[in-house]
Amino acid sequence: MKLVTAVIKPYQLDAVKEALHALGVTGLTVSEVQGYGRQKGHTEVYRGAEYTVEFLPKIKVEVVTDEIDVDKIVDAVVTAAKTGKIGDGKVWVTSVDDVIRVRTGERGLDAL
């Protein structure tokens, strides 16, 4: 099993959610995070004094899936989250050893 983690622009969350839903993904976890990539933050000017806002608000989306669907899910997230402008985010994939459904105790793929 794999964990697909995507850090995306907040504005793109709906598009990513719909793309995953269209693929039949049944569940995902979303959290508000802050960070920056190559574009760094942005500057704000008050009465002529510049302040650098280093960390920008981002959304982290996490999906656990079987290995067969990983590429489809990654492609869907990348396509949906892409605006072509700087700051679109990153997607990465990590291995997951096991998953347990809390309600029933099912393990592995059955728990997804």
Added chain:
Amino acid sequence: MEIDTGNTAWLLLSSALVLLMTPGLALFYGGLNRSKGVLNMMLMSFSAIGLISILWAVYGFSLAFSANGSESVNNIIGNWGYAGTSTSWVGDMWGETGIPTYVFMAFQMMFAIITVALISGAVSDRFKFAGWILFAFGWFTLVYVPVAHWVWGGGFIGAQIKALDFAGGTAVHINAGAAALALALILGKRIGWPRENMRPHNVPFVALGAGLLWFGWFGFNAGSELTVDSTTAVAFVNTQLATAAAVVGWLVVEWIRDRKPTLVGGSSGAIAGLVAITPACGFIAPLPAVLLGLIAGVVCALAVGLKYKLGYDDSLDVVGVHFVGGWIGSLFIGLFATTDVNGAITDVLGANEGLFYGGGATQLGRQFLGSLVVTIYSFAIAAVLAIILKAVKLGRVSEEAEVGGIDISDHGESGYDITPAGGSGGGGAFAMAGIKPSAAVDADGKADVSQKVAG
């Protein structure tokens, strides 16, 4: 003399308008401040309403506005004729205005309140509240009361130097600005300034406060004619035009320099214009008022950057806006004052018309001298008071309290509770789980484990 109900009604309304400026200032300053000191910032304004109102009635009005029998003494200070809240002068009218002296006393009370409150913008987040109250008491007594007498009450700046000040350029804005500079220099910089991010925490507050100040300022300026006549009308129109021009001036500076015009800039421009037109509003014509506003907007926008170059932490730019704006307005009288607007300039006040109206440079020199005297006196006394307060440990809060926030350390309250109402029933996941944010510790670093009910 009989009561003039029109004049009296206008001045009662003006008094209420001027009082509204102080809560407006509280919002303006509160929004410009960081969130951890917003309540202290606003309380410094509200506490001025409480303290100065009483002091004004007990001795301030009398010493500022009664005439001392000895001319040499009267050049410096009045007497005790109106001290306390005696009923002996309930029926008195103020001069030839047809307004009860009590109404004039109330109108001037509001000026004293906001002048003291203005100073607080220079010392946000770090001045012990007890120190602030003592400073307000001392500065009001030793500086505001005599300076108001010098400028308006028959003292030497109005009567001997013959410098003009329609509604408070010298007595209010230069006076408060000079004190603010002294206080900021003696108290020192906020921890982390200017390296750390100290941007305004609530820009809509800033705009709301500026709007209330603008509204109230019509009472401040047009009320200062005391009666309702054509000069009142010009003062009202000048207030609007100069302020509008200053908004434009400030925004143009930002657009050119920073490439983006801001709401903080527009709001600040309004205040700069209001400050600058204050001394001149009843003496100059509307077109020079527009020029005055434009210059004030541009110069004050540039002046607020001085603190970074010179290294003093005038936190909310009292010097850049009020001190600089006050000077601009005061000097403008020397350039543009005309008897076409106000016949009293030469007949009653014994001053000259401005340089551009055939009066020569005389009045410009008088305006410079009057403003300089107030600058030096207010700066010096404020500095002495601040040094004394520091010496008796009533200057700055501790470093720990400053970093943690003066709202918690000095007042035991905080501006914002972002957990859902009642502590549950929606909101974020942490709130639903009943997890308190780590900020919920008191000044001693102890976690908040129970609620206490006062009394």
